[in-house]
Amino acid sequence: MKTPNEIKQRVEKLRKIIEKHSHLYYVKDAPEIEDTAYDSLVSELIKLEEEFPDLKSETSPTQRVGGEPLKEFKKVKHRVPQWSFGDAFSEQDMLDFDKRVNRMLEKELGEKVNPTYACELKIDGLKVVLEYEAGLLKRAATRGDGIIGEDVTNNIKTINSVPLTLFKPLDIIVEGEIWFGKNNFNKLNEERKIKAEPLFANPRNAAAGTLRQLDPKIVAQRKLDSFIYDVAQITQGLVLETQEAELKYLADLGFRVNKNFKICHDIKAVIEFWKIWQDKKDKEDYLIDGIVVKINETKHQNALGFTGKAPRFAIAFKFPAEQVTTVVEDIVLQVGRTGVLTPVAHLRPVLVAGSTVSRATLHNEDEIKRLDVRIHDTVILQKAGDVIPDIVSVIKEMRTGKEKVFVWPTRVPACGGGGRIEKISGQVAWRCVEKNSFDQQRRKFSYFVSKQAFNIVDLGPKIIEVLLKENLISEYADIFTLKRGDLLILPRFAEKSVDNLLVAIEKAKNTTLSRFIISLSILNVGEEIAYLLAKSFNSIEKLKAAKIADLEKIEGIGPIVAKSVFDFFASEENKKMLKNLLQHVTIERSLDNSSDTGNKLKNKVFVLTGTLLNMSRDEAKEMIRKSGGNISSSVSKETDYVVAGENPGSKYDKALELGVKIINEVEFRNLLKT
16 A cells, blocks of 8 residues: 555654654753653654564664763763663553564463562652772763763762662672752742753753853752662673563662562552552652563563663653643534633543543633644643643644635634624633523533532533533522422433432521622632632622722722623622522532631731642642631732642742742642641
């Protein structure tokens, strides 16, 4: 079968972009994209070369072990070639690896064996090769391209965990990882910001940049660390029968060995170890991007040997990527609960952060222009924790000329009322002119019953859609008048599920003022604004009577939000809706007003970013509010603290830029105790 020209062009573009980022990563130590995005590009190229064998080339980056060495240091040839590992990204990949090594071992040894697996944490740092003669450190080199590295001996000697003299006078070559602790990394970036120096992107980047320093004194100040994990060569003829024995032997010689390894007797145990560390990884001071799985028995390793670029007996089982590449297949406008139109990119499905993603928000018209994202573009997609994925950037070098610029429409059919849309005054957003289209009603009702609002757990979006189509609900109050008989006639509604739903609805009739305000889908009013309104007015009656001037007096509420709130409660239609709703709902006094719960953080403004390990975002917000503090969704000069968890986003960068104090989860808890 002849390979299509379109595939040939994509393969050539992939090779060029991979070579570019390989050079930036390995040679310049200045990566422009995350490792996971780079891996995604390589993975696509490998698949295309396997599907179209005539496209394989000896010069393809898939045939290489690594990039070119740095030129700032003396080049040295490794006495033992440095291999890279093959990658696994899913449980199925590991099951396939297990079948493959067992099949090959049976073939090589002539009998069925049951190998065990040594599982070690895959430290995301910088690989180093250490050579000792008679137990004395003689040379330390970076990995380079696997054949030629760079001599960084003087810098490595500054790392306290790297022994200058071994406990035994051996001639030995060992391999390990140099890494930069997260806490030291954060301190370094804060210092660089004060000095107006460029910030490091991540600890791995910082470790590489540090080893490139020509002055060892600077390296010593940064307190790098190491883990050693492999004996590459030993001249004394010592035979270590297992990887486990090798790790223990390295520790006996005086090397720092990561103690979080485990010997697993089957592949299921390996997968379980991987799952455990996927949850635990962020608690360590060093970055971990997966686990390395090796056949434990040395004789089995020798039987399996190596391919041209990787050992057959080992594999890197990576954690779910948080940044990958994919293709924008379309851009469509989605009608929100307040009628605001949000552009959404429909993507070629891709696995990111443990789930398959096919949608990403583009926020607004200006964001599309800023990114210059077009239909059929290849893009970098990012997801942190449970956050909705974002398009980080467009890989413009992958363009073929067939990409289509998205043109903002003048009408959107989903808006109803002829599809007319209008620009929201003073904002970059557009909205539907018609306020009661089916799409908008569906989203408003879904939000009304969501966790943030009335929290009716058994009433999800699909049921809401059915209730709307069957005309059982047309305003919020209708939810609280639903009867058993109304629901039993609906498709897929059994007696038990109906009973559960009615109990949940009854329970939801008591709510707090802040939740009540959130549920109303007032334009520009989210969770934090709703809390400020509840705290300031303390009753729905007082809020309904508030003038624009009263609203603008509240710190954190500007003229746009004040007008939105005033207009909402001034509407005759909304007055009627509220009257009907309040016949069924009781608004309780609650923690909306926190004056009696402490003032440790009175008037302090907090912004949360990243994943907190020992509490949820909601728990952290409640703690702040109970202590008199306020929460903002964006960082400004008025922000007092940014609480940064794992994988912080752009808010962290903004805080560094503005000089806002950044604290971690432990410091946040200590602040609450003072």
